[in-house]
Amino acid sequence: MRNTIIAVFIAFTLFGCTDNKSVEKSLLNDVMKIHDKVMGADGRLMDNKLKLDTLLKQDKLAGKDTVKMLIIRLAAADSEMDAWMNNFKSEYKGKTDDETVTYMSNQKKKIMTIDSQISAVVAESNKYLNKIKRK
Numbered sequence: 001m002r003n004t005i006i007a008v009f010i011a012f013t014l015f016g017c018t019d020n021k022s023v024e025k026s027l028l029n030d031v032m033k034i035h036d037k038v039m040g041a042d043g044r045l046m047d048n049k050l051k052l053d054t055l056l057k058q059d060k061l062a063g064k065d066t067v068k069m070l071i072i073r074l075a076a077a078d079s080e081m082d083a084w085m086n087n088f089k090s091e092y093k094g095k096t097d098d099e100t101v102t103y104m105s106n107q108k109k110k111i112m113t114i115d116s117q118i119s120a121v122v123a124e125s126n127k128y129l130n131k132i133k134r135k
Helices: 002-056 064-087 097-134
Strands: none
Touching: 002 064, 002 097, 064 097
């Protein structure tokens, strides 16, 4: 009986570790997919920032305050992405499985927030640039 209990305990322990490892891997994959999506949007972000910088230098531009605000928001979103990338550790070694899962979950939330921030400001700047083109 005692051997059976020990065997069951070992099986649960091994299964639990395997399950945590698959959760860790899944979370890392999710984070990297979102990262790749954000990097694609980052190109549009920088392109819009350059277009707005060029517009700002024109003397006859009517909405300079709007352009300045958009440039600041684009730069802030880009800085958030840079800061996240500099601090992200894809190999979170020396920690327990639970700590790693918590870390990856938090990183996923952070990169999703950055994705939303970048998407919103790129859409807003696209809308403004399209409005300017039509005039």
